[in-house]
Amino acid sequence: MKKLFTCLLTVALLALAFSLASAHDPSSAATPDPSPLQDFRVAVNNPNSAVDDFIFMGLDVPRNTHNQFGSNVTLVNVDMFPGLNTLGIALARVDYAPYGLNPPHIHPRATELLTVIEGTLLVGFVTSNPNNRRVFPMGLIHFQFNIGETNSVAFSSLDSQNPGLITIANATFGSNPPINPYVLAKAFQLDKSVMNYLQQKI
Missing domain, CATH: 2.60.120.10 (Jelly Rolls)
Incomplete structure (x- = not known):
């Protein structure tokens, strides 16, 4: 029981330390891409190409x-x-x-x-x-x-x-299926007919 308590306390302290570090420096909360396990890896297995x-x-x-x-x-x-x-x-x-x-x-x-x-x-x-x-x-x-x-x-x-790559205009007005024009009209505070026009154009 004492070992379990010590283990839980250690995990809690580490989580608290990470949380405080992240609050102080938000960039520390994001982890970088993992390092590759090799120098390079080509996408094909044909040595001739x-x-x-x-x-x-x-x-x-x-x-x-x-x-x-x-x-x-x-x-x-x-x-x-x-x-x-x-x-x-x-x-x-x-x-x-x-x-x-x-x-x-x-x-x-x-x-x-x-x-x-x-x-x-x-x-x-x-x-x-x-x-x-x-x-x-x-x-x-x-x-x-x-x-x-x-x-x-x-x-x-x-x-x-x-x-x-996500192009803002295409993602907003050219999505498939399209975003409901009433949603876009309310979000942009414009008339629904303007949203219909933009969706048709894009």
């Missing part, structure tokens, strides 16, 4: 930006580049036409570092309530907008081999 798993060509090639946003994202994650498997990283080339936009979106599993190679971008990041200040967070809304009259190019580094 293994060298191709470590080569990705074409990030130096400008992409077509003739679309409604005037931007084009070329993502390089583990699906396209098997050599990234277990390494916890991804990369993207983003091309922007003049006044092109990479619309508000989130990466639910990655922090992003953006390096502008050419042109000038307006970059915004929005934290969660209550202050909604601009920061550079993981999993929070951000966007890039080319404010110049020439093309712009940037490279994004992401700390996940599968960072994920």
Whole structure:
């Protein structure tokens, strides 16, 4: 009985210490991705094609930006580049036409570092309530907008081999099945007909 009590007391003290540390420093509550158990692991078991798993060509090639946003994202994650498997990283080339936009979106599993190679971008990041200040967070809304009259190019580094992407407008107004327009009208404090229009457009 005494051993059980000692064990329970130890667990309780450890839980309290963790709780106090988390309250003092919220970042300590989140645990990082586990370390890989090996240097690398390619996605295929064919040794004849293994060298191709470590080569990705074409990030130096400008992409077509003739679309409604005037931007084009070329993502390089583990699906396209098997050599990234277990390494916890991804990369993207983003091309922007003049006044092109990479619309508000989130990466639910990655922090992003953006390096502008050419042109000038307006970059915004929005934290969660209550202050909604601009920061550079993981999993929070951000966007890039080319404010110049020439093309712009940037490279994004992401700390996940599968960072994920949720575009806010598509997720809100283009979900399948669609979100009830009455819910959207109340959330945005707009008329239901506006919500119907946005859902049809997206």
